[in-house]
Structures are given as C-alpha cells and as structure tokens.
Amino acid sequence: MDEGSIILKTINLRKYYEVRSKILKRVKQFVKAVDDVTIEIKRGETLAVVGESGSGKTTLGMVLGKLLEPTDGKILFKNLDITYSLPKNLLGKIRLVFQDPYSALNPRLKIVDSLIEPLQIMNIGRKEAIEKVAHYLQLVGLPESYMSYYPHMLSGGQRQRVVVARALITEPEFLILDEPTSMLDVSTQSQILRLLRSIKKEKQITYLFITHNLVVARYMANRIAVMYAGQIVEIGGKSNIFQNPLHPYTRTLLSAYPSPNPRSQWNPIIPEELTVKYYENKCRYIDRCSLKMQKCEKNMPTDIKVEEDHYVKCFLYAET
Amino acid sequence: MKPLEISDLTVGYKTLRGWITALSNVNLSIDKKGEILALVGESGSGKSTLGLAVAGLLSPNARANGSIKINGKEALGKPYNSKVAVIFQDALASLNPVLTIGEQLAEIFVIHEKLDRRKAIEKAKKFLLKVGLSEEFLDKYPHELSGGQRQRALISMALAMDPELIIADEPTTALDVTVQAKVLLVLKNLVKSVGIPMIYITHDIALAMHIADSIAIMYAGQIIELSSKYDIFENPLHPYTKALLKSIPTIDSDVEELYVIEGEPPNPDSFPKGCRFHPRCPLASDKCKSKMPEAINVNGRSVRCHLYG
Amino acid sequence: MTAKAIHSLLEIKRIRYGLTLFNILLVTSLAVLLLSPFKPTETTYDTLKEPLTQSEKGWSYVLGTDSLGRDILTRVSHAFFLDLGVGLIIVCISGAIGLMLGIIAGYVGGIIDSVIMRTMDILISIPGFILAIAIASTLGGNLWNAILAISIVSIPIYARLSRGLTLSIKENLFVTAAREAGLSNFRIMIRHVLPHVLPVFITQATLELSNAILYFAGLSFIGLGAQEPTPEWGLMMSVGRKYIREAWWFPTMPGVFMFLTVLSINLMGDGIRDYLDPKKRLRG
Numbered sequence: 001m002d003e004g005s006i007i008l009k010t011i012n013l014r015k016y017y018e019v020r021s022k023i024l025k026r027v028k029q030f031v032k033a034v035d036d037v038t039i040e041i042k043r044g045e046t047l048a049v050v051g052e053s054g055s056g057k058t059t060l061g062m063v064l065g066k067l068l069e070p071t072d073g074k075i076l077f078k079n080l081d082i083t084y085s086l087p088k089n090l091l092g093k094i095r096l097v098f099q100d101p102y103s104a105l106n107p108r109l110k111i112v113d114s115l116i117e118p119l120q121i122m123n124i125g126r127k128e129a130i131e132k133v134a135h136y137l138q139l140v141g142l143p144e145s146y147m148s149y150y151p152h153m154l155s156g157g158q159r160q161r162v163v164v165a166r167a168l169i170t171e172p173e174f175l176i177l178d179e180p181t182s183m184l185d186v187s188t189q190s191q192i193l194r195l196l197r198s199i200k201k202e203k204q205i206t207y208l209f210i211t212h213n214l215v216v217a218r219y220m221a222n223r224i225a226v227m228y229a230g231q232i233v234e235i236g237g238k239s240n241i242f243q244n245p246l247h248p249y250t251r252t253l254l255s256a257y258p259s260p261n262p263r264s265q266w267n268p269i270i271p272e273e274l275t276v277k278y279y280e281n282k283c284r285y286i287d288r289c290s291l292k293m294q295k296c297e298k299n300m301p302t303d304i305k306v307e308e309d310h311y312v313k314c315f316l317y318a319e320t
Numbered sequence: 321m322k323p324l325e326i327s328d329l330t331v332g333y334k335t336l337r338g339w340i341t342a343l344s345n346v347n348l349s350i351d352k353k354g355e356i357l358a359l360v361g362e363s364g365s366g367k368s369t370l371g372l373a374v375a376g377l378l379s380p381n382a383r384a385n386g387s388i389k390i391n392g393k394e395a396l397g398k399p400y401n402s403k404v405a406v407i408f409q410d411a412l413a414s415l416n417p418v419l420t421i422g423e424q425l426a427e428i429f430v431i432h433e434k435l436d437r438r439k440a441i442e443k444a445k446k447f448l449l450k451v452g453l454s455e456e457f458l459d460k461y462p463h464e465l466s467g468g469q470r471q472r473a474l475i476s477m478a479l480a481m482d483p484e485l486i487i488a489d490e491p492t493t494a495l496d497v498t499v500q501a502k503v504l505l506v507l508k509n510l511v512k513s514v515g516i517p518m519i520y521i522t523h524d525i526a527l528a529m530h531i532a533d534s535i536a537i538m539y540a541g542q543i544i545e546l547s548s549k550y551d552i553f554e555n556p557l558h559p560y561t562k563a564l565l566k567s568i569p570t571i572d573s574d575v576e577e578l579y580v581i582e583g584e585p586p587n588p589d590s591f592p593k594g595c596r597f598h599p600r601c602p603l604a605s606d607k608c609k610s611k612m613p614e615a616i617n618v619n620g621r622s623v624r625c626h627l628y629g
Numbered sequence: 630m631t632a633k634a635i636h637s638l639l640e641i642k643r644i645r646y647g648l649t650l651f652n653i654l655l656v657t658s659l660a661v662l663l664l665s666p667f668k669p670t671e672t673t674y675d676t677l678k679e680p681l682t683q684s685e686k687g688w689s690y691v692l693g694t695d696s697l698g699r700d701i702l703t704r705v706s707h708a709f710f711l712d713l714g715v716g717l718i719i720v721c722i723s724g725a726i727g728l729m730l731g732i733i734a735g736y737v738g739g740i741i742d743s744v745i746m747r748t749m750d751i752l753i754s755i756p757g758f759i760l761a762i763a764i765a766s767t768l769g770g771n772l773w774n775a776i777l778a779i780s781i782v783s784i785p786i787y788a789r790l791s792r793g794l795t796l797s798i799k800e801n802l803f804v805t806a807a808r809e810a811g812l813s814n815f816r817i818m819i820r821h822v823l824p825h826v827l828p829v830f831i832t833q834a835t836l837e838l839s840n841a842i843l844y845f846a847g848l849s850f851i852g853l854g855a856q857e858p859t860p861e862w863g864l865m866m867s868v869g870r871k872y873i874r875e876a877w878w879f880p881t882m883p884g885v886f887m888f889l890t891v892l893s894i895n896l897m898g899d900g901i902r903d904y905l906d907p908k909k910r911l912r913g
Binding site for chain 1: 469523550563567569577578580585
C-alpha cells in the first residue's frame, strides 16, 4: 500500500433529486446535486471540496459515505466497486464526521454507548470495545472518565471530539468530514483543525474535507475541488488553486475572503444573486459570470487540463 | 455630544439556577457619526447581550445597571427605542411574511413621517435602490427573496427609520460568502455616507478589520481590549487578542501550524476568579488568579490586563 | 425515572391533587374489597335500601342497595378494579400496536407509511364510539369483545402521535449518524427513536386511559360490554336508571365513582403534559 496510490475513485457519479411542482405533477425537474463527478483521491492526501450552499458538496459526501444511493456512476474503493454495497471486510473503512455536534449524538445515550455502536455491528466484544473507546477518547484529547457522561454535559468542541472518535473507532482508511468546524467558535475551531491534522499524520488516513470555508480548506488540504451546481468546476493542488485560480467562480470565492490585515485591500467580486440552474447544454455558471462568451451559451465546458494537477471547466482556457 | 456612550454597564439574567452575569462593567463610546464599532467575541462572550441592551430589547428576566447614553439621552431602563435600528442574523424572522417588501417599507414612512401612501411608496422605491434592489422588489414577499436580498431589504428598513444608531448582530452569518461580501459592503457604504453610527457584532475578526473603524474584543462578559483596528491588528496588547489573531487560518498565506488557545471559554455561571482569561493564558501570574484587572489606558487604548498595570 | 424527576413531578399541583384523589379511591375500594361482608353478586331481600341502612351482617349499606339487594358500595368498589383493569388492558393493547405502527410508518416512509396511515384515516373518519358499537355488536356483546372493539378504535390516536414524533426525531443528525455507523433499521428504531417517543406517548396514554374507561362503561351501558351480574359502572347505571325515581342512589353512586376516577386520571395526565412542556414548566 504505497503512498500516492489511488484509494477512492468516482466515475461519472450522479445523484439527482426529483422535484415535483405540486400542481403539474407531470413536469419532472431535477436538482442535480452531484452531476458527472469523476475524481481520484490518493492515499494519504486531504482533498477539500469547497462550494457554497446548494453546490452539492454535502450530497457528494453522503453518497461516498454510503448514506445515499447514487443515481448513476461508480464508486471504486481500493479498486473494488462499492457503488451499491460495501464488502464485509471493508465495513467501517469509510466513515463520516458530521457538521453539527449538538445533534449528532443521541442525548439519551452515554458517550460510551454512542461510541460503542459502530463496533457492535462488527462483532467486537464489549470488553474489547470499551478498551477501544478509552483509547480513542484519549486520542481526541478527552479524559477516559467522559465515557459515562451524557452529551449535554459536554461543550460543543468536546462533543465534536467525541464525534471524531466515533468515526475513528472502526479504524477507517477514508474519512469524510462534512463541515466539522463550522458550528464551533474560533478558538475551538483551531483546536479541532489541529487535532484532525495530527490524527491524519499519525493514522495515515485519507480525508475528504467538505467545507464552505476556503480559509479552512487552505489550512487543511493538499488538493482543492471547487463545486458549483453539482459539478466540480476546478480541481487541483492547493498552491495551483490559491496562486493561480482560473475558473471565474473560484476567483469570486477567493475574493470574498478578506485578509485580517486591515490595511490590505478587500475588493470582492460580487456576482448576481440568482438561483442555481442545472443547464445541460451551456455552462452552468453563465448567469453569474462576467466573462461569458458566445461559446458558453452553446456548450457545456468539459475538464481542461491547464497544468500538472490543475483542471478547470471553463472555455476561457480551451485551446481553440 | 457622543452618539453613544456606555458606562459601567452590567447585565445579569435571572435563571432557574440563580443569577448569571452576562456583562460586567462595560465602558465604550462611539465618538462621531458614521463610526463603526465592531464587537468581536466567541459565543457566550456577551456581545449579543450588549447589542440587545443598547437597543432596549433585553428579555424580561434580565437586569441591567449602569448607563447607556444615546446622543446624550439615557436609554437604559427605557422600553424599545425606535431610534435604534437592529439588523439580526435571521432576516426571514424579522420580516412580516404576509406583507410585500414595499408595504413594509412604506408603512415605516406612513407611521414615522406621516406621509400619504403614494409618497411613501415613492420613497420606499428610493430606499430599495440604495441597497441595490430594483423597483420590482416592492411587490415581492419576503419568501420570494434570496437570503442576501432579504438582508438588504432589512437594511433599507433600518435606514428608513432614520435611526440614531444601527446595531447589526451577525447580519451575514447565515449567508454564503459571496453574498456576505455584498451585504456587508452595502451596509458599510450606506452607514458611512448617511453618517449613522453602527455597532457591528461578529465572531469573524477578519471581517471586522474591513468593516469597522474600531474594535472591542470581548471575552467572558467583559471588553478586554478596545482600540482602533490598526492597533488591534498591528500591536495587540491583550494575550487573548494576540492568541485569537494567531489562531485563525488566513486566506492569503499558508500556515504550517495553527496556534491553539487551550481550554474552553468559561460558562457565564462560573467565571473564574481574578482575570477571567487566566486559566487559558500562557502569561498568567499569581496576581491574575486573585485579582480581576481593571480596564486601563495604555497610550489611549483600553486593555484589561495586569501586564500593563 | 429518577427520584429527582418524581420529586419535580410532584411539585405540579394537578398531579398532586390527581394522585391524592386516585389514592383515596384506590384505598377505599381496596378496603371494601377486603373487608366488606357483602359479596358483589350475592342477592338478598334488602332491595333498594337507602344509604346507611343497617344490615344483618353488622355493616350498614353505606351507599344503599340495588334492585336485587346487593350492596352498592361493594359492587362499585369491585367495579373500580374491573374498569381500571379493562382500561389498562385497552391502553396497553392499542398503545403497543399504535406505537409500533406509528414508528414503522414514520421511520420507513413510502408505501408502507401510506398503507398504514390511510388505514388509520379510515378508522378515525368514523366516530369512535359508533365504530366501537359496530365492532362490538358484530362480534357479540361480551367483555372481551368490548375490549377488542375499543382497542381497535383507539389505535389511530397512538399511531398518528408516534408517527409525527418519529418524523421529527428522524430529522436529528444522530439518527443519520447511527445509519452511517451501520446499525440496522430495527436497531435504530428501538435504540434511537423509541426512547424519544416514549415520554410524550406515555402522557397521551394516561389521558387515553380515562377515555378507555368511559368507552367501556358506555358499551356496557348499552348492553355490549360487561353482562349481569358483573359489577361494572356502566352496567349498574344502565340497570339503575329505571329506578331513579324511587332509589336515586342506585344509578348515581356508580356514576359518581366513575366521575371521580376519570377526573383523577385526567388531572394526572394534564399534569404530566405540563411537566413535559418546558414553557409551562418555567411558569410554575
């Protein structure tokens, strides 16, 4: 299992939701939450999926975490097709960490009972399971005694540590983190982010880090994928994306974050506020784009390789 | 006469378990019109309570002592002051769902300026344009607007009241980043051009640096440091401010390792003795454990820390 | 429930009053049941005696006697246990079935949800008591058929309640998290949904207990429930109403007993509901 081999791969992955207008039930409309997503994630890296609400990033995480069935396409995990079912020996190897630590833990269960749950289905005896719970609580920086606490006795940051421990306890190789710090305070956020980085280093886990926050993505990731309207519009190494953002949407996103230095200039690009449309034969970003061309009206752009480890879906960078 | 002067404000809440201190001995002022003061702090720091106290919107189980003077008039203990406009995070809850934006905006002019309906609608149109919403939004209902548009409609209503002070409590926290930028810039430019003082409450120090003129850092119910944003960024005095600035990742550079403030912010029902930051402070001495530091003046800046006493 | 929860439950006035009243009835009935020299079904020649008439057995007929010379207090006390027991049986049967159906419908959704809930809609669209009469008369009037009829009629209330609760609990992330951890749907329903449904469900069940008692007494009153000579409130009132002019106590006493029992149960149910409603609890 060498570093850099591909651990998870999706091929033309799609997840559509049908939206029915209540009056005319015949007209089928789809929210194409994940549309034709093909990505390769290398063992040991952190791929950040960045996008605004409605971009489909959470749905992508749920599909990869086996909580939703894809409409179409394939998911390969270590070269095994896991699109519809996970082989027994891979149980617990792909896990998800949720955003909201306040509702991710059952308030009526003690921490130990919440943590043991994923182990029970793997037929691990209670004694061994409790030892594991103690170990993983320690790993996330909580004292063993918290086992017998109820969630309401913990702070938000501590709960998120428990949620992380709950995901780690099955010794996953691939961890999907869905906005793990967006509900937390600044000082707690930095604690959790640093914890996640050190766990990754220690356990050699591959992360898919879903976030709306580019600043956090910059700290956590090696590679960044920018999602818009169900598609990955730009993907590449972190330095490629931050130093040489290409897609107009990526640039817009980047410009929206101010530097904390008050003397620096903050000139955000401000796009039109429109609902996302899932066009099939033109660029989906066209309504907001200030650089649109005739070409963008006629075709949907496909991935264009601009440099090593940097792909973009935009006609501005097409050869012809 | 200062647009806003708060002295020695203390606010407590009565709960089932007894009194909880949300704010202790807050002193601050906004010196000129159009000035924006940011309150930056984590949840439970008291920043929202301070905003509510100034607006006269404290809940009935709260008790406040001290003084809040708006343009020289005492506002504390008075009921809700219509000269203070508040913009909350949740715009949908602040708007009436069964009235159009135009009707809600025009109503303000009918009530406050005794305009007739036609003139009020005309004026509403003008105010919507100020926040970048075209005429067609007059006839739309709140649910037909996107989050950013709603928030801008709310800003236009706040301005329509011709307020002496605006309080914006996390106005963009629920919005996407690109929309957030737009709303904040609209708000800032309007406040500056009309010349209304504003309190901007946020947890995001990077945004505060670009929206506000001066910044008050709040921790555990106290203002621990208050000065111009340049001073705060370039030469922070309080250890908490320093740590806070180091613990946020930034957009314009790669950070190898984030600085971490150990521990958790204290609960309002059990603030530590002495300096409230001392259990998490790397520079804490014995004095910090026993004696609460007063706000002291260091070169015209206010800081609550024994290091400078 | 911990001792602390019980203590705070008792701080609510209604629960205190309800419980006191219920205990008085319970102790009285129990005492009469154990100590009374009269048998509930034994007929004597002391027919339609006024309350407090002295009998030959040393005790007086405290609440008088009925048309067959049976001591009303003894019969009414026996009926207390019969009616309460029947009520509990009904609540248990219909509650268990309704709870199960509601959780399954809410959690699984889709076609199963539609089938279950449309059936419930059909049941609930017919006025409950009339449906109970229909079922009981089809099956034939006796005690067990009455219990069955009332149980069927009561199922939709629990099913709807627990389905609604399940739907809102399902929204919680911890249910998704349990799915993510690989738990089976059955386990999730038992471990993560049921414990959150139960408190509200039990409140509703307490309130429904008094309804079940009233329905049962009602069916007995019209001859579709308990049969003579069973001591049962509805049946006693039904027989006694013919004698209301000459012996007012005969139909009245069972009515008063039933009224007090139902009142005490409702007081407790309302109290528990208030206890579970945080808004009301704060006001005290």
